[in-house]
Amino acid sequence: MTFAFDAELWLWDARRLDSWTFVTLPADVSEEIREMAAGPRRGFGAVRVRVTIGGSTWATSIFPTSGRTGYVLPVKRPVRRAEELDVGDVATVTIELVDV
Numbered sequence: 001m002t003f004a005f006d007a008e009l010w011l012w013d014a015r016r017l018d019s020w021t022f023v024t025l026p027a028d029v030s031e032e033i034r035e036m037a038a039g040p041r042r043g044f045g046a047v048r049v050r051v052t053i054g055g056s057t058w059a060t061s062i063f064p065t066s067g068r069t070g071y072v073l074p075v076k077r078p079v080r081r082a083e084e085l086d087v088g089d090v091a092t093v094t095i096e097l098v099d100v
Contacts, residue, residue, distance in 0.1 A: 001036060003029045004094045009075060011087045021080060022072045023093060025062065030070035033062070036097065047071070048098040053091050054083040059098070 007023035025033070037047045045068065046061035056079045062071040073093065075085070085091055 001032075002094060002096045003032070004092065005029055006090050006092050007073075008090050009080070009085055009087050019077065021075050021077075021087060023075060023091065024065070025071045025073060025095070027070060029095075033071060033097065034064075049073070050096040050098055052094040053079060053085070056082050062095070 003025075005026050007025070009021050009023055012020040012022060033047060045064040048059070048061050050057065050059050051073065053075065058076065058079065060074060060076075062073045064071055073095070075091070080086065083091065
């Protein structure tokens with residue numbers, strides 16, 4: 001299953017010095033993924049995905065938000081550099097679920 005959406009990049013306040021940058025998946029996408037990924041999950045409730053932003057594609061995991069109502073996606077520094085993205089920019093994100 002594949003999902004595409006636009007999302008703003010944001011910096012995780014708890015690890016500001018480490019430059020952990022994320023996008024938040026839309027509520028409807030998160031709900032559909034949560035339903036599809038029901039059952040035992042990997043660490044922290046992570047769901048394995050393949051992600052494309054611009055010309056960059058990589059494998060990672062999405063993680064449930066603190067209230068477990070949605071998911072967040074980490075966007076690696078090499079991807080941000082390659083796609084010339086920074087915190088506050090909006091990116092078009094395509095996520096493909098892996099192992100669901």
